[in-house]
Amino acid sequence: MSLTGKRVLITGGGTGAGADLALGFARAGAEVVITGRREDALRATAAGHPAIRWVQGDVTDEGSVQAMFAGAGPCQIVIANAGAADSRVMAKTTVDQWNAMIAVNLTGTFLTLREGLRQMDGWG
Template structure:
């Protein structure tokens, strides 16, 4: 089994984990549709890589997801590797969480994952092989202090993946979630500022708090997450199905 020539779709593929995943898949011969809300960011990410194909898509908009994936399928064939990665990571105490904040987190992290998988499956089901690898979080397998909405959304992603793995048992399709700890991306940089302001600590102290949350006391490289996704799409992983694989430097 090889992924060469297969159509992959990675949401949030213009930056961070998504871009690392897209590059890894393209490096092994896949034709990768990378989606995001900003054309300029996607174009820069593609940057002459013949295996990366930008497509503007807003995962919080059902119509946008359906139209963008349909167009990608019409151009590059059925989606056989679906990586719902786009997400927002923000914490807020529950008593300070209004409905607008709750819906924004759920709309991106859970609704967006649901729509992306549903629309990709419409074409994948007609193919002879397929992989869905959702990017969840360690917050999808444990409660993250001060981030009830985020934790709930990522638990929802893991639940969705586990249910789909049961629905498609015995088929050539597998469904798994990758659950990273703190990854060295722009999201961490933004969270440093939020923690600094909320906790009244320095930027270095805020960064140290996130580094310390990973069991091996360092930030995770996006390429480490990409390697896990690549493995789940490669030979020897056929019996890995319905799993939430933690990438956090140790047990939680």
């Protein structure tokens, strides 16, 4: 399948599955915009293919998510890949640690997909 002419935004695109997705979409012809908090990881992944560029941002912050999409330009595909995990046993997990995971895994997904829909034709 060719994705030529399509722009893909991938949160959490600097490492792991996000970086792998970015490379796969780029090889399929898409223009790929990766986002994340760590500039070094974003730069390293973007260096792996000329069709990948990066916009730094934090999915837990509404203004940052809006700025990520403004920097990316109109996207036809949005992948909310950013995620956080903590390997502590539940009995030792603090409420602050729990809330940090919820902020990335739930709120970040919501903010990313909502803004993505608003940017697409016919929505928002």
